[in-house]
Amino acid sequence: MTALIEHWLDGKRWQGTSTRRAPVFDPATGETSAEVCLASTADVDLVVSSAGAAAGEWRQASLTRRTQVLFAFRELLHRRRRDLAEVITSQHGKVLADALGEVTRGLEVVEFACGIPHALKGAYSEGVSSDVDVYSIRQPLGVVAGITPFNFPAMVPLWMFPVAIACGNAFVLKPSERDPGASLLLAELWSEAGLPDGVFSVVQGDAEAVDALLEHPGVEAVSFVGSTPIARHVYETAARTGKRVQALGGAKNHMVVLPDADLDQAADAAVSAGYGSAGERCMAISVVVAVDPVGDDLVQRVRDRVERLVVRDGREPDTDMGPLVTATHRDRVRGLVDAGVADGAHLVVDGRDLQVPGRPDGFWLGPCLFDHVTADMRIYDEEIFGPVLCVVRAASYAEAVELVNANRYGNGVALFTRDGGAARRFQFEIEAGMVGVNVPIPVPMAYYSFGGWNDSLFGDTHMHGPEGVHFYTRGKVVTSRWADPETRGPNLGFPVHR
Numbered sequence: 001m002t003a004l005i006e007h008w009l010d011g012k013r014w015q016g017t018s019t020r021r022a023p024v025f026d027p028a029t030g031e032t033s034a035e036v037c038l039a040s041t042a043d044v045d046l047v048v049s050s051a052g053a054a055a056g057e058w059r060q061a062s063l064t065r066r067t068q069v070l071f072a073f074r075e076l077l078h079r080r081r082r083d084l085a086e087v088i089t090s091q092h093g094k095v096l097a098d099a100l101g102e103v104t105r106g107l108e109v110v111e112f113a114c115g116i117p118h119a120l121k122g123a124y125s126e127g128v129s130s131d132v133d134v135y136s137i138r139q140p141l142g143v144v145a146g147i148t149p150f151n152f153p154a155m156v157p158l159w160m161f162p163v164a165i166a167c168g169n170a171f172v173l174k175p176s177e178r179d180p181g182a183s184l185l186l187a188e189l190w191s192e193a194g195l196p197d198g199v200f201s202v203v204q205g206d207a208e209a210v211d212a213l214l215e216h217p218g219v220e221a222v223s224f225v226g227s228t229p230i231a232r233h234v235y236e237t238a239a240r241t242g243k244r245v246q247a248l249g250g251a252k253n254h255m256v257v258l259p260d261a262d263l264d265q266a267a268d269a270a271v272s273a274g275y276g277s278a279g280e281r282c283m284a285i286s287v288v289v290a291v292d293p294v295g296d297d298l299v300q301r302v303r304d305r306v307e308r309l310v311v312r313d314g315r316e317p318d319t320d321m322g323p324l325v326t327a328t329h330r331d332r333v334r335g336l337v338d339a340g341v342a343d344g345a346h347l348v349v350d351g352r353d354l355q356v357p358g359r360p361d362g363f364w365l366g367p368c369l370f371d372h373v374t375a376d377m378r379i380y381d382e383e384i385f386g387p388v389l390c391v392v393r394a395a396s397y398a399e400a401v402e403l404v405n406a407n408r409y410g411n412g413v414a415l416f417t418r419d420g421g422a423a424r425r426f427q428f429e430i431e432a433g434m435v436g437v438n439v440p441i442p443v444p445m446a447y448y449s450f451g452g453w454n455d456s457l458f459g460d461t462h463m464h465g466p467e468g469v470h471f472y473t474r475g476k477v478v479t480s481r482w483a484d485p486e487t488r489g490p491n492l493g494f495p496v497h498r
Contacts, residue, residue, distance in 0.1 A: 011197030027093030030361030044212035054198025055170035091179035106158025131483035140168030235458035251411035267301035273440035333386030410453030
């Protein structure tokens with residue numbers, strides 16, 4: 001019997017009222033490993049109603065109580081991290097070490113949220129006027145929702161809900177229907193940690209569930225990570241109904257390599273950041289900008305490393321790269337490789353015909369490396385989200401910066417150089433939300449915030465860190481007088497502090 005992945009409502013699994021289901025695949029074998037429930041609008045309404053009732057009580061929980069639950073959740077997540085990683089690998093396809101790394105980066109945000117009493121401290125000004133004090137506080141919003149992508153089924157939710165819950169909100173998670181298994185394990189850990197029923201809920205589903213959350217009057221804020229077209233839809237729909245929105249979209253992350261760079265270091269970084277998780281990362285390096293005259297040398301070094309990569313089932317030891325998440329996505333990426341060849345780019349490494357012994361039906365696509373890519377090609381313009389690395393040649397530093405800044409995305413960018421002056425100039429001039437200097441994937445630590453610019457972000461607030469606390473709370477300023485005032489009668493003038 002095929003396993004059924006359900007919703008999570010009031011502290012337990014729930015099938016919902018809808019009978020719609022979708023298959024969940026094992027990407028390495030191509031087999032259907034489970035079915036996931038797809039929520040109806042009525043199901044979403046029940047979940048949000050439950051969360052609303054729980055939010056009213058949870059916001060009154062002391063900071064000490066919230067912190068105790070967060071610490072307990074952190075310990076359980078740390079203890080069960082391998083179990084969670086194995087679920088991720090079985091449904092996403094990334095290698096087990098990569099899945100463990102994903103969980104670890106999520107744990108960092110939980111650890112940040114354990115310090116929520118400090119992060120929620122307000123300000124106090126004594127005696128702003130005669131016997132008048134003013135202080136500021138931050139309060140939770142109520143019910144908030146997270147709509148998360150397939151590529152990080154644990155890390156991206158963990159960037160959202162620990163901070164939201166620590167701030168006193170109830171959180172409704174809508175994970176990707178492609179690999180939803182991690183969501184229920186996370187829900188079970190919250191329950192075991194002592195989080196009251198209803199404070200964390202999971203609603204499985206597709207576009208119907210997404211739109212129901214975006215339009216539901218009981219949802220106060222929405223966090224989203226996914227493609228740019230969907231991010232725009234999420235932002236416009238949710239904002240139109242008065243919600244706060246942080247919608248992180250697609251990316252086309254560039255890595256600029258200057259002539260003075262350590263080319264072995266740069267080649268290692270390009271391969272690691274380009275092909276890790278089969279390129280299915282919003283922070284993957286998809287374009288290497290080789291500044292003359294290092295292009296030929298750099299491409300050869302990258303090629304040598306790519307041809308040594310081991311591609312097979314991510315559960316097998318010593319595997320570098322696994323399959324793509326679905327056959328449909330694999331075929332889309334392969335089609336973009338075909339388009340790159342048709343447009344005249346030089347396909348240095350062709351992974352389209354990869355065969356993995358014992359896994360003939362898996363969703364395989366080997367690493368592909370293009371050289372002499374230009375900005376008018378589809379493989380440069382579109383977010384490929386697969387194991388495809390494009391090399392663009394630039395005549396100078398200035399031309400490289402102009403190329404990067406002209407791109408419609410602005411998620412992350414990296415520079416490889418030995419020149420501190422060039423690095424300092426680059427971080428000032430480049431138009432992207434996250435910048436790495438000799439770091440190919442500049443994902444910030446949890447106590448900073450994650451987010452891009454331009455078409456990589458819709459909304460004003462980045463994710464986790466201090467901006468996450470700001471997003472999941474709203475400010476209130478209290479002006480108080482406790483001394484007995486002199487009786488002077490009514491005064492209809494505007495209050496003036498003296």
